[in-house]
Structures are given as C-alpha cells and as structure tokens.
Amino acid sequence: MTGDDRSTIGGDLPAARDDRPAMGDDDPTTRDDRSPTRDLRPDGGHSSVEEPGEDRSSTGTSAEDVLIEDEGGRELDRGPFQRWVDRSIEDPERVYRSMFYVATVFFLFTTLFPFYWLLMVALTPEGNQQDIILTPNGFNPGAFVEVFQVIPFHWYVFNSFVIAAASTAIVLVVASLAGYAFGRLDFPAKGPLMLLVLVISFFPPAAFFIPLNDLFNTSFVALEPITGDGTLYNTPGAMVLPLSAIFMPLAIFILTTFYAQIPDGLEDAARVEGTTRLGALFRVVVPLSAPGVATAGVLTFIAVYNEFFFSFLMTDGQVENWAPLLEGILGYQGQYEVMYHLMAASSIIGVIPVAILVIVAQEKIVSGLTAGGLKE
C-alpha cells in the first residue's frame, strides 16, 4: 500500500524506490541523505537511471544543482521539517522508522554512557573529580598503573579467575552427567527431580548462607593438610562449592536441551563400536553438543565472576585469603581518603574480561539465556 501511495503523489519517482523494503535492511545514513535529492529529480531533470550514490559525489556542478533544486523544492514544501511531516502523513512507516532510530540511539547512549563516564573519572587526576561530564579534568592515564600499586589488584582479579574457572569446570562436568540423564534417559520421577533442581535457583542465597557459614567455619581434620586450619573459610572452596550449586540448575537446563537433540543413532553406533556408557557421553554426546557446552560454560563463568553475596561474605577480604575482584574494587575506599579515580579505573579493568566474553560469545549468551527462559 505504501509504495503505491508514494509513487502517485511523488510523480515519476524512480521505480527502484518502490521496491525498497519497508524497514531495516538498508543503511540508515545513506537512505536519509539520499531521499531529499531523489525526490527533487522530477523538476530538476536528472536522469532517473542515475545511481543514487553519484548524486552525492562532490563534483562541483552536481553540488550546485542540488542546491538550486533544493530551493525549488522548498517553495513547494515550505522547509525540510514540514516536508518531513508531509511525507510522514503520506507514509506512516516513516515515523516508525525514525522512532526506531531514536530508540536505538537512546538505548546505545544509556547503556554505554556510564562506561564512558567511568573512563573520564579514571583519567581525571586525583582531587579534580568535580563536574566531570563529557571530558576529564586533566589527563592522568597513570591511574591504570596506580591501581596495581596501591593494592595488589591483579591478585584479586587472579583470585576471581581461579574461582570462576574452577566453578565452571565443576558445573560443566556435574551438569553434563545430569543433563545426559535428563535429556536422554527415561526413568521414574524424572519430572519431579528436574523441578527440584530448578526450584533451587529460585531460593535466595541468604536462605542457604547461615548453616553454610557455620559449616565452612568448622574444622575438619581431613582438610587440614589442604587449608591449614581445616576450615573452608578463606579458601576458594568456600566460594566454588556454593556458587557451583547455585548456578548449576541453569547449566543443567541448557545441557539437557542440547543433549536431547543428539540423534540416538550416533550414540548407538558408538556403543556398538564398544564404547562404554560414559565414553559415549564424553566422546560422542558432549563433543557433538559443543555449542551447548560452551554456552553453559560462558554463562556460568560470567555468573560466578559477577556474583556478590558469597564472594563478599566467604572471605575476610584479604587478598592472600582468596578474596575476589569485588573486595579489590571496594578496597580503594581507604580509611583516610577515598580514591575515586582508582575506583573508576579498577572498575574498568574488572569489566574488560566480561566485555571480551560478551563480544566473542554474544550468540552463545543470547541462545543460552533464551533456552533457559523459553523452555522452562
């Protein structure tokens, strides 16, 4: 409907315009630049066969032509805004298209501006942090070095990496076994057991915390050679165990969906070849579900790296006691001064690993989150 309307009103517009898809598919900027000159062609006598790109090539004559034509166009339409309104009334899709661009820019700005602003705060020398909006007050990239000198921030990051990697490894192995059972085997009480696993993810960590805190502060003789005093407090275990359990339901869920999709024939073939049951799982099903395993892995890693509650409460905050990233970032709030620029700089450094993961694995993140949500 829109195409027909436009060609009757606009006169002899090039036919190509009507074939244009209603939305998207095209680069926004070129289209917006193009349309005014194109519409002027009827009275300007330009050949309609001409490529739109050539209109804009800045040879002197064509630029003048455009200017003159523009004047002529304004006599009819009275200014670009009114022309835009006219055209919008003819073709409501235009309004939605511009709303779409406005929304896109708005969302980009709101999500990215805090990071930009954080960088500006980090770059501002200490003591000048007043009224930073778009530019830093001074320039002091040294904050990114100072961050590591004031406290051993790199060790906090290292601790976080160890905890996140260990949790991810445990979750992937344990959840693979469970995902295989839920996805490929039939057994009584399958539904209730799955529900039981999922219900865990709904409980607040606070409901688990008090007995766990007791448990991890209890001395076990068996643990003495490993942890010194026999307790799990101030060891990675005190964070890895609860975090693995809490983020496992999502991983089990993702892996169940992926493992269920592997054709039975492939596994049967491996079994006929003499592979053991577990061999079939780890040599056939898991490799064939590599995207699913990667999805579960990336999501678990990000979740553990980002976690606050157990990470905050299961160590005393000392870096040698496996305190993670968050204690490092909160550590710049000193006793006598608050080092705002270092807080900002360390926050930027702390975001970089997950930002890289998001850029590299965004498809996996999206598919994992939606699988977790949609099939529930």
Add this chain to the structure above:
Amino acid sequence: MATDAGSMFDGEADQGSGGDRTGNVVVNWMENLSEAAYAYLLLLPTFLLLALIAFYPLLMTFVMSLRENRTRGAEPLGGFIGVENYVDILTGNARLAQQFLDVSVSASAPFVELGTPFLQQALFVTVAFAAISVFLETVIGFGQAYVLDKEFRGRRWVRVAIILPWAVPIVIQGMIFFLLFQPEVGFGSDLMQWLGVFGADPLADSQDAFIIILIADIWKSSAFMALLILAGLQSIDRNLYDVARVAGASPWQRFKRITLPLVLPALLVAMLFRTMDAMRVYGLIESTAGCTTVPSLTCLVVEAMFGGTRIYATAAAVAFATALVIGLMLLVYAVLFRDTEEGFA
C-alpha cells in the same frame, strides 16, 4: 577417559597401581545397570552437591529459626521456642536495626499504621524494589527487543552494547552508580536535585537511595528482559503481521492482538526470573548506599549475622521468611501461567 571418569565418580579409593583393574570392574558394573539405575547414578553428583549446599542448609535454617537467640555463652542458640522469632520479625519486635515488617492495625481510616518509615522496612523495600524494577525493565526490555528484532547494519554491535550492562559484575554496577550519584564526583545528584527529585544527601536518604538503586538495576537488567522478549518476538510467524496489515490493523492493534499474546509466555518467564532475582537484592545496595539506608531482606540477614548482636536465630528466621516470600511470588506467577496454557511444566 571413560575409565578415569568412572573411577572419579565412583570412589576415590580406586587410585594407584590397581586402579585400572578396579576401573574395569566399575565400568562393567555400570554397563550392566538398568537405564533408570544409570540415570540415578549420573544424577548422584548433582544431588550430592545440591544436598550439601542447598537442601541441608535450607532445612538447618528452618530448624535454627525455631530456636532461641542466646547472646551470652559459647552456644549462640538456645532451646526451641516455636514460631516466636517469626512473630517477632512480623510484628517489628526483633532486635534488628531495621525491621522486617513493622505495621500495626489501627481503628481509623487506612487501618494500618507504619511503625517505621515505609522504606525502612525490609519487606516493603524489597517488594517495592522488585515490583517497580521488574515493571520498568519489562517496558524498557520491550523497547530494546523491538530494536534488536529489526535487521540493520551494525545490529551485532548494538546487541553487544545492550547486553554489556547485563554482564557487568554487581560490584562494578554498584560502583558506577555510587560514583555517578556521589555528590563529590558525579553529576547525577546535581541533576536530580535540579529536577527537584533528590534532597541534599541522596546516598544517605532512603527514598533517594532507593531511586538510585532502581536506576542501577534497570540499567543492568533490562537487557536480560530484552533478550528473553526478543526470543519470543522471533518465534512469531511474520505472516500474521502481513495479514493484519492487509486487514488494516494499526501498529498498536498489531501489537495488542498479535505481539503481546504470543510473547506473553516468554514474557512471564522473564518476569518470573527477574522477580526472583530482584527479591534477593543485596550486593547492589551494599556497594552503593549501604544496608542501613535501604534495608532489603537479604541485608537484614547479613546484618543479623554480622551486626555484632549474635541474633542468629532471628537471622535464620528472616532468611527463611525471605525464601517463603519468594515462594509466594512463585505461586502468583504459577497462577498466571495456568491461564496462559503454554509454558510451565
């Protein structure tokens, strides 16, 4: 590899020189299990871990919550006193700096009276936070999902930008908004004061800090909503829109009659997830305004545990009550789900 894995999960004693032979025995044993028995074996590690980290602590929390606080002596818990701790936290008589719930029934008009300000009662803070943030995140998430649903050049990077806040660690999210609204550094408070919304010291004022925490949560979590809604949007048959357009439906009608009903199951799941998550809010508060300014349910548990008062039984009661409140929310959604037919198992 299978042998290794077998011995790993079936007994630590299998290590050493005889490990290979023992491994074979284990593998043979596993091969001969029925399908159901094998399934239970595979689920064993999961349930062992969940039993240790989730089921046992949950039960213990409940048992602890029924005992008496004992503030002197080595043993912090006294004898069983039934539901007294729950009565205390529900009537505002617990020895907490901020109350779980502190309302009393009055004879006149609204029939309830607040013992302490609304935003100093953890239950109200948490429920209000969950309700407002999830509502606004749904609206904004819909907007973001609409943007991501279109095909355009650079869409991949727009998607990265929109997901990025979701992947930011909670402490950094808190730090960003702490700095933005810290009067010495950020312009956020100046802006809000200029608009007349904030008072003199926003991070120390319950209402202002509540708004800051809301903004921070919306910034981070809208992307999660957007992704789940987007998945719902993309599963809609595009032909429906063509038919509607031919029939002369306006975009609003298309949204109301096609998009919304078809996205609703995915939307409800997303809202459910976000509600559960918002009800646990703690880290964001701890790293921005602090728990005394904006006490959430989890804040109360931590405060009771580490506040120096040794009221562990009260802490347990608050923790278990938190779980119950979340369970109630779950029920609300379960009822909603029943109406939508699809979804929940």
